Amino acid sequence: MTVEDKVLRGKIGLTKVALLTITDEEFAAAKRIFELNFNFPSSPYFAKTELASGPYDTVVRQASDRTNVPAMRATNQFIEDFRPAFVFLVGTAGGVLKKKKGRDGSVLGDVIAADFIDYTEFVKLGNDRLRWHQSDATNVLLSEALLQRSQ
Secondary structure, rough: OOOHHOOOOOOOOOOEEEEEEEEEHHHHHHHOOOOOHHHHHHHHOEOOOOOOOEEEEEEEEEEEOHHHHHHHHHHHHHHHHHOOOOOOOOOOOOOOOOOOOHHHHHOOOOOOOOOOEEEEEEEEEHHHHHHHHHEEEOOOOHHHHHHHHHH
């Protein structure tokens, strides 16, 4: 039995990297930049080419809509279908840079990795108070690699 045989595959296959996008523009850009043109039949997933065996390097899909719930559902389905090692939300993250430098000195094209996810819900069952839930998000190895590249 090979190492690949021991890896738990998803319903469709296996990928190292899962890219989730939200908007049509982000989805089109991710497909173009990563050259992900093969559409898995009857699915929202795209990869570079169809493979007979072995894991895909990168697979992309778009969430059905904006907001947390559609993104959560798309991520859960991605994990079930491909068992990715890494999941990245790729896009503008709701930000539009109107000036040369954005918040924290970021500019268009920067890669920003979160230390945590700040889940904010503005209205919950008639309650108009802000609700926050903080979760660890970034893999330690990824954080260290990004830090080393920025120095």
